[in-house]
Amino acid sequence: MSVAATPVENALTSGRLPKLAPWGILVASWVAAAVVFGLLAAAGSTDFSLVAAIFWGTLLYVAAIFVVSLLIEGDRKARDRFVTALVVLAFVVALLPLISLVSTVLANGLARFDLQYFTYSMRNVVGAGGGASHAITGTLLMTIAATVISVPIGLMTSIYLVEYGRGHLARAITFLVDVMTGIPSIVAGLFAYAVFELVFGPGIRLGIGGAIALSVLMIPVVVRSSEELLRLVPNELREASYALGVPKWATIVKVVLPTSVAGLTTGVMLAIARVIGETAPLLIIAGFTQSLNTNLFDGRMQSLPVFVYQSYANPGTDAQAYIDRAWAGALTLILIVMILNLVARLVARFFAPKLGR
Amino acid sequence: MTVNFKRYGAVAAMAVAGTMLLTSCAANEGTSAAGSSDAPASDLAGDISASGASSQQAAQEAWVAEFQGANPDVTINYDPTGSGTGRENFIAGSSAFIGSDRAYKTDEIAEATFGACAPDSGIVELPLYISPIAVIFNLEGIDTLNLDAATIANIFNGTITNWNDPAIAASNEGVELPDLAISPVHRQDDSGTTENFTAYLNEAAPEAWTNEPDGVWPLEGGEAAQGTSGVVDAVKGGQGTIGYADASRAGDLGTVAVQVADGSFVEFSPEAAAAVVDASGYEEGRTEGDLAIALDRAGAEAGTYPVVLVSYLIACEQYEDANTAEVVKAYLSYIASEEGQQAAADNAGSAPISDTLRTDVEAALELIS
Numbered sequence A: 001m002s003v004a005a006t007p008v009e010n011a012l013t014s015g016r017l018p019k020l021a022p023w024g025i026l027v028a029s030w031v032a033a034a035v036v037f038g039l040l041a042a043a044g045s046t047d048f049s050l051v052a053a054i055f056w057g058t059l060l061y062v063a064a065i066f067v068v069s070l071l072i073e074g075d076r077k078a079r080d081r082f083v084t085a086l087v088v089l090a091f092v093v094a095l096l097p098l099i100s101l102v103s104t105v106l107a108n109g110l111a112r113f114d115l116q117y118f119t120y121s122m123r124n125v126v127g128a129g130g131g132a133s134h135a136i137t138g139t140l141l142m143t144i145a146a147t148v149i150s151v152p153i154g155l156m157t158s159i160y161l162v163e164y165g166r167g168h169l170a171r172a173i174t175f176l177v178d179v180m181t182g183i184p185s186i187v188a189g190l191f192a193y194a195v196f197e198l199v200f201g202p203g204i205r206l207g208i209g210g211a212i213a214l215s216v217l218m219i220p221v222v223v224r225s226s227e228e229l230l231r232l233v234p235n236e237l238r239e240a241s242y243a244l245g246v247p248k249w250a251t252i253v254k255v256v257l258p259t260s261v262a263g264l265t266t267g268v269m270l271a272i273a274r275v276i277g278e279t280a281p282l283l284i285i286a287g288f289t290q291s292l293n294t295n296l297f298d299g300r301m302q303s304l305p306v307f308v309y310q311s312y313a314n315p316g317t318d319a320q321a322y323i324d325r326a327w328a329g330a331l332t333l334i335l336i337v338m339i340l341n342l343v344a345r346l347v348a349r350f351f352a353p354k355l356g357r
Numbered sequence B: 001m002t003v004n005f006k007r008y009g010a011v012a013a014m015a016v017a018g019t020m021l022l023t024s025c026a027a028n029e030g031t032s033a034a035g036s037s038d039a040p041a042s043d044l045a046g047d048i049s050a051s052g053a054s055s056q057q058a059a060q061e062a063w064v065a066e067f068q069g070a071n072p073d074v075t076i077n078y079d080p081t082g083s084g085t086g087r088e089n090f091i092a093g094s095s096a097f098i099g100s101d102r103a104y105k106t107d108e109i110a111e112a113t114f115g116a117c118a119p120d121s122g123i124v125e126l127p128l129y130i131s132p133i134a135v136i137f138n139l140e141g142i143d144t145l146n147l148d149a150a151t152i153a154n155i156f157n158g159t160i161t162n163w164n165d166p167a168i169a170a171s172n173e174g175v176e177l178p179d180l181a182i183s184p185v186h187r188q189d190d191s192g193t194t195e196n197f198t199a200y201l202n203e204a205a206p207e208a209w210t211n212e213p214d215g216v217w218p219l220e221g222g223e224a225a226q227g228t229s230g231v232v233d234a235v236k237g238g239q240g241t242i243g244y245a246d247a248s249r250a251g252d253l254g255t256v257a258v259q260v261a262d263g264s265f266v267e268f269s270p271e272a273a274a275a276v277v278d279a280s281g282y283e284e285g286r287t288e289g290d291l292a293i294a295l296d297r298a299g300a301e302a303g304t305y306p307v308v309l310v311s312y313l314i315a316c317e318q319y320e321d322a323n324t325a326e327v328v329k330a331y332l333s334y335i336a337s338e339e340g341q342q343a344a345a346d347n348a349g350s351a352p353i354s355d356t357l358r359t360d361v362e363a364a365l366e367l368i369s
Helices: A021-043 A050-073 A075-112 A115-119 A133-164 A167-181 A185-200 A207-232 A235-243 A248-276 A280-285 A304-313 A319-351 B002-023 B054-070 B083-092 B106-111 B149-156 B166-170 B192-204 B227-237 B270-279 B322-336 B338-348 B355-365
Strands: B046-052 B074-079 B097-100 B123-138 B144-147 B183-187 B223-225 B241-246 B254-259 B308-316
Touching: A021 A050, A021 A075, A050 A075, A075 A319, A115 A133, A115 A319, A133 A167, A133 A207, A133 A248, A133 A304, A133 A319, A167 A207, A185 A207, A185 A280, A207 A248, A207 A280, A235 A248, A248 A319, A280 A304, A304 A319, A304 B227, B046 B083, B046 B322, B054 B074, B054 B097, B054 B123, B054 B308, B054 B322, B054 B338, B074 B322, B083 B097, B083 B308, B097 B322, B123 B192, B123 B227, B123 B270, B123 B322, B123 B338, B123 B355, B144 B149, B149 B166, B149 B183, B149 B192, B149 B254, B183 B192, B183 B227, B192 B241, B192 B308, B223 B227, B227 B241, B270 B308, B270 B355, B308 B322, B322 B338, B322 B355
Parallel strands: B046 B074, B046 B097, B144 B254, B183 B223, B183 B241
Antiparallel strands: B097 B308, B123 B241, B123 B254, B123 B308
C-alpha cells in the first residue's frame, strides 16, 4: 500500500516519462498557444499570427517539460530535459523566418495560383486575369542559358585550380573568383548591358544578355563550391588510377568527377537558386514585356522577379489583381527553386558511386 | 551507374521538356483578341519599343492591350524605366516614343539630336495623361479636410507637427481634430509625382515652401517610402500619417480638398484635374507640335484641382522608318481618342482630356510622318 507513496530518492529508481511524452507536450503547448492567439484574434485585438503562436508555444514547452519532468523524474533528469528543450527552442527560432515566409507567401499567393496563371501571358490583359507564362518561360530559359554558360567555365576553372594550378596564376584566379563573389548583381547587369550596347547600339534588350549577367553572378559560386568538392576526392583514388597507367585527363573525367558528381550537382543547384531570383540585372538588360518571347536572341524577355516587381510597383486602379499576381509569382519562384533542390537531391542520391560495396 | 544516368537522365530531360512545353504557349496569344469589333482587319505590323514614366504604366497597359487587340500584328513594349531614363533613351534612339512626366526644356530640344528621329526632325509633345495627385491622410473618422497650400507646405516641411494645430482647425470648422502627431510620408525615389507636388507647393505657397520643384524629395526627415504603393501602404499603416499619391490609388484613405485662388476648397476629381489643364495655356516659344502646358497652379479657379500630374507622350515629327511612323501615329491617335482616354481612366484613374485639347493634339499628330 505505502510503496507507491514512497518519496523519490534517486534518479535510477525514479519514474520516467514515456518516450513520446516530450512530443505530446510540445504539440500540446503549440495548440495551447494557438488557442490563446486564436481567441485574441477572434476578440479582434490582433490578427492571428502563426509565428507568434509557434514561438510562445515552444517557450511554454520549455517551461512545461521542466515542470513535468521535475515532478515525475526528479531534478537531475529535469535539468537534462530543460537543456534539451532550450536546444529545441533555438532550432525553432532559427526556423521561424522560414515558417513566416512560406506561410505568408502561401496565404497570399494561392489566390491566383490557378491554371490561367500558367497558361496566360499578360498580353492584351487589363486589370484582373492574365498570367505569368511569359515570365515563367523567360526565367527558365535565361536560367538554363546561364547554367549552360557558367557550369562548364566554373567546373573547368575549379578542375584547373585543384588538379593543375600551382603558384601565382592559381592564387590570382582564386583571389579574383573571391572578388567576383562580391559583385553586386546590378553591376553584373550593367556589365552585360555595356557589352551588348557596344555591339548592338543603345537600348538593346535581349534574353541572352540576361543569361550572361546571371552567369557573371553564377560562375564564382560554381567555382568555389566545386573546388571544395574536388579537393575532397581522396588522393588514393587518383594514385590508384595513375598506377594502372591511366592518363591524367582520363583520371579526372573517369575517376575524380564521377566520385564528386553528387556534390557538384548540389553546388550547381545552389548556384542556380542564387541567381534565379535576381531582379536588378534582368530589369536592365532583359527588359520588360507583356508578351511571350521564347527566343533568347531576339527582343525583350520577361522574368518572374521582374514581373513580381513591376506588378507591385506600378499597379492599375484594380491594384489587388496586380498584387495577387505578384504574390503568385513569388510562390511560383519559390516552388521552382524547391523543385530544383529536390531534383538535385535525387541526382545526388542516384549518381553517387556506391562506395563500400 | 551508366544505366542510372541514362534512365534518370531521360526522366529529367522529359520533365524539363514537359515544363517547357507547358509554359511555352500562352493561351491568350496568337489569336486576335476579342474586343476588336467588326472593324476592318488592320494592316499595321511591327514591334515598337517605348519607355519612360512609370506613372503611365497602368494607362499604357490598357492602351497597348486595346491597340494590340485591334492590330494583332503590332507589339508595343512600354518599359516603365522612369521619365529621366525615357528621355535619355529617346535622345539615344532606343525608344520610338516615350512617356515623360515633363516636356523637354526648350534648351534641351535645341541642343539634342534625337536618335529615334530622322535628321533635323522636330518632336511632338502631347499632354495625353493627366492625373490628379491626392494628398492622402489616415485619421480615424475623418474623410476629408480643407487645407490651403501654405498649410500643406508647412505640414510637409515640419513646421506644423500636430493635427490639432490652429492653422488646420481654422479651415475645418466642426471637424474634431485629434491631438496626434503628424507624420508626413514622401517618396524615396525620383518621381514625377514628387516633382509636380513640390511644384504646386512652390508656386501656390512660395513663402512656406522655398525649395525648387524637384523629382527628388528635397527635405531631410519624415518617412520615406518606395514608389506610389509604398507611400499608400505607409499612410495606411500609420496613425496620423499624411502623404501624396496618384489619386487613383487613394482608395478609402482621407483626402485633402485644396484651396484655390478664389478661396473655395476643391476635392480632387478627374474633371477638375482636366479643367486646370484647359485653363492653363501652352508654354511659349515652342514649335507647333510641341504642346507643353504652362500649368497655372497658383491661379487655379474655382472647380479646378491644381495638384495634377501632366504626363506627356513624346514622338518624332519625321521617322527614319515609314512603318514605325505609321504605327506610332496610329497608336498615339488611339490614345488621344475618346475611347483611349476612357480606357486609361478605367484602368489608371486618369482624367480624360477635354475636346479643346483633343483638337490641338489631333492637329499635332498630323505632323508625324
